[in-house]
Amino acid sequence: MNTIFSGLILGGAFGYVLERAGFGNPCKLTAQFRLTDWSVFKVMFTAIVFAAVGLMIVERLGLIDASDLFVPPAFLGAAALGGALVGAGFAIGGYCPGTSVVGLMSGRIDAGIFLVGLLIGTVVFSGLYPFIESLTSLGEYAKADALPEALNISDIWVNAVMILAAVGVFIFGTWMEKKSSGPVTSQFTNH
Numbered sequence: 001m002n003t004i005f006s007g008l009i010l011g012g013a014f015g016y017v018l019e020r021a022g023f024g025n026p027c028k029l030t031a032q033f034r035l036t037d038w039s040v041f042k043v044m045f046t047a048i049v050f051a052a053v054g055l056m057i058v059e060r061l062g063l064i065d066a067s068d069l070f071v072p073p074a075f076l077g078a079a080a081l082g083g084a085l086v087g088a089g090f091a092i093g094g095y096c097p098g099t100s101v102v103g104l105m106s107g108r109i110d111a112g113i114f115l116v117g118l119l120i121g122t123v124v125f126s127g128l129y130p131f132i133e134s135l136t137s138l139g140e141y142a143k144a145d146a147l148p149e150a151l152n153i154s155d156i157w158v159n160a161v162m163i164l165a166a167v168g169v170f171i172f173g174t175w176m177e178k179k180s181s182g183p184v185t186s187q188f189t190n191h
Contacts, residue, residue: 014098015098015101015102015105018098018099018102019102019105019106021039021043022039023039023040023043023099023102024099024102024103024105024106024108024111025103025108026093026094026095026103026108026110026111027094028040029090029094029095029096029099030090030091030094033090033091034180035176035180036176036177036180037177038169038172038173038174038176038177041169041173042169042170042173045165045166045169046166048162049159049162049163049166052158052159052162053159053162053163056155056156056159066146071145071146073140073141073142074140074141074142075136075137075138075139075140075141076138076139076140076141077135077138077139078135078136078137078138078139079139080139081135081138089118089121093114093117094110094114095111095114095115097118099111100114100115100118101115
């Protein structure tokens with residue numbers, strides 16, 4: 001019961017942060033595909049770097065043992081196919097699964113319609129699963145569980161490169177935002 005309760009609390013807090021960042025608005029979300037609003041890139045890259053560096057630090061302090069963490073197998077082909085499909089849905093509909101819930105809770109009808117489509121797609125996928133199951137394990141990479149292991153380098157180097165890449169994304173993204181005319185607004189925006 002505590003697991004469910006903590007999940008609801010953390011999910012609600014995460015949704016609140018997404019809404020405050022404007023990620024319940026499809027105009028803001030699709031602007032990332034036009035490279036006119038880099039907020040999503042910046043937020044997600046910051047979260048990835050924070051988690052990776054934080055995990056490295058708590059591991060080095062001996063607070064956790066990385067071998068105790070579950071790392072799902074890497075299916076590169078399946079991830080690429082799934083990423084392309086989710087990305088296409090994101091670009092067309094203006095939402096990803098999480099932001100559609102945020103949009104719906106913010107009172108956006110289009111987010112509710114997107115969420116209904118997402119649920120219908122999930123049911124269709126589950127019905128087709130026996131026929132496409134082989135695609136879900138396409139391109140398995142079994143040589144390593146993590147990037148430092150795969151590249152045979154220290155996790156410090158991987159994190160240093162990610163930090164530099166994040167700084168580059170922030171600088172380049174800010175430059176692109178200034179260069180563009182700004183985020184596209186819509187008459188249907190309720191913010």
